[in-house]
Amino acid sequence: MLIPPSVWFTGFIPDLPTPFDAADAIDLKAFAALCERQVAAGVPALVVCGTAGEAPTLSPAEQELVIRTAVDVVRGRVRIIAGAMSNSTSRAIELARRAEAAGADAIMLVVPAYNKPMQEGMLAHFRAVAGSIGLPVILHDVPSRTLRPLADETLLRLVESRQFAGLRDGSGDITRPMRLNRLLPTGFRLLSGDDTTAFGFIASGGDGAISEVANVAPDLCRTISLQVRQGRLQSARYLHKRLIPLIACLSRESPAALKSALSTLGLMSPATRLPIVPLDAAMQAEVARAFAAIADEELIDSVRA
Template sequence: MPDNANPAAWLAGCIPDLPTPFDERGAVDLAAFARLCERQIKADVPAIVVCETAGEASTLTPEDQDSIIRAAVEVARGRIRVIAGAGSNSTSQAIELTQRAEAAGADAVLSVVPYYNKPMQAGIHAHFRAIAISTALPIILHDIPSRTIRELSDDTLAGLAESRQFIGLRDGTGDIARLARLRQRLPTGFRLLSGDDATALAFVAGGGDGSISLVSNVAPRLCQAVYLNCRKGRLPSARYLQSRLAPLTASLVRESPAALKYALGLLGLMRPDTRLPIVELDELAKREVADAIAEIGDDEDLACPIERRHGPRLPEVSAATS
């Protein structure tokens, strides 16, 4: 379907939710961030997500977010889409972040259900409608009740999707049965993406359009292969590839984004530093991440085949190399 018929046609496949690298002083490391972006572009991802869950958005200043989005846009140069996280539990702040993302050149925003406030569904609907009025950018909704307490109900989603400005949903519920319910109620061009790596294959096999993924940061080509095999009907191949990723998925989601940053540090792509209240992994968690990476260390996706260089036991890494 051409883009002019479905403006969300590009929103499909395995899309990484990028972390935000910090330098030894705790400032945003834009050089390392650019490397992460370029690596994903070379893996042929359709888009990248920045300043969202994996990006420690709640610890970023508006100026941090501006610089990250602008850096992503500059690296992308139109080769892929840049989706900027712009959510908040304050509607006015979400509007400000959305407008700043638009000014920085983002192609779309990802906006999460307001957290902590526990708004009623009418308030959630009004929140997202106010954001939509404030911008010309397409909006992807993010439903992740484990973090927000309140869910985005099917009725609220269907009402919002009547506007073509709302182009998709990142569904972090892990509820595969929901997919069939939603397809009957949403416009044909509305995109449904899993926000849960553990159930992403089942989601796509059930008719989903793709996923927004943590694991894709570490193994982008392998994640893309899972998606493409599934969409082409080669489910045994997709399941086999997914099984290779299972230990990595389990190790990353347990303590994200600290585990993700440690994994990318082992690959020499960035420092593993986080901002409080997130702290570094304990030694057991580090070993689980290292062992999970070693299991797929021969895959062509990995930037540096650690196991080949260092043997079966991986070294501790405190800082990324350039």
Template sequence: MLVPRSAWLTGYIPDLPTPFNAAGLVDIEAVAVQCERQIAAGAPALVVCEDAGEASTLSPAEQALIIRTAVDVARGRTRIIAGAGSNATSRAIELTRRAEAAGADAVLSVVPYYNKPMQEGIRAHFRAVASSTGLPIILHDVPSRTLRPLADETIVRLAESRQFAGLRDGSGDIARLMRLSCALPPGFRLLSGDDPTAFSFVASGGHGAISQLSNIAPDLCRTIFSTCRQGRLQAANYLQTRLVSLEFCLSRERPAALKYALSLLGLMEPYTRLPIVELDEPAKAELARALTVIADEDQIETAEA
């Protein structure tokens, strides 16, 4: 059965962090609060259990619980994309099947990391994952973490199957968007996975971004995207400049910086799991200053407001 292309896969999609309590357990109530806030802001989809969600420290049972919670909160109002990647193909298949059983609408599957497979191995990995599920698969290329990039030719070959719905491109290579746009079938979605270059990616014709930043300022990100789509690039760029300091802070220590920012907004505690630790005091102060640049009533509300 052919999987339809994902027209909904567009705009700024938040990569949600996983909130923990002081005992190190997943804070399901805070997961629900995050999901509801993003849905109210009009998020086209939510990503859970991915890199911002510290997926590598979550057990399969915790991942399933988080996915089910997001699905239950969404109630069909938005799509739920579950991270289901691994450097072991068998584990990626297991996580994908668990995500499907938990009700996810799509999975985000990263290039196998650490073991540095050849491109043929990467293709075989993703095809094996695809054969294990009926869900759409979004490829995730983040060479800074995986060491082996997802080659353009590999993306084009995988996209011949309609089950591969799009690419989260964390390479930061804007020229790649131009190269791929002409080579991919209609309906395949190209999304930035790199907040510092996401604006340029969208302004150059990308379909959107899977973003840390949209966790903090979803309304502003949505406005930037719609303004770009209207061709008002100067206005969109003006709004984007207000996010530069915050982007810089978030990109240096992820997801600890994101969690601390959300704690300042009263949305979660800043707890992380080892080997990630909380920000030091100078980094906290810098991040708090960056938040003040966009903390007005039309963009975000701080916990003290």
């Protein structure tokens, strides 16, 4: 039975990196271990082939392989959201169809970068891709990467179709949930796409976050989400503040810093694909310091790692 995103698209959802081996091939064993670790932490869903997954450097066949691997590993225990990221509508359609065939539960579509489409172009792009598949669609608005934002008015036109089920908001605008919640259909979910402002976004009525730091500390992120929902804002704010130095590192050099942190946990190689390169020694040390400050307080489940 198809479970709608209104049920599971909530809380902290990790944006998984794509591990590479020494030969620059996808390390499927490490990727499977990342998936299992998140399932064990109780996450509701996984994002694959997204921003942290270095999707622009993956071929369509590689993206399909990653999605199929995630689907096979989780075996329905959590949902799989597959990125279909392209500034070409025809290529985004191809990626979305491949993801659907591979067993994904939902597709994530980003505002096209570099082309800088007008709002009518965004509307036509998203509708064309959604019309080519039968899966729910999560929209991704990240103006720092695309230059042009997805306007509120365009979002409200898109959600006239219930196929558009949620928004990953990477704008950093924590007022957006307060502004939009009363205008959106019941069941549409608003998730932060920016770890730095995620706490404020959720406290302002957001439903969660699609997060890079959740890869490192899934249990802690789950605790923060639960405490916000329970109204324990002071405790949640304290825990989120402890994550801020690590979040700052991750956001500054994504996804190389994320891979460095997960390498510290022994979960994967820090290898990246050009044009992303691994961190230099100074930045590695900064990530290690930020990570150690959290680990020393036992805020990361080192046993599970």
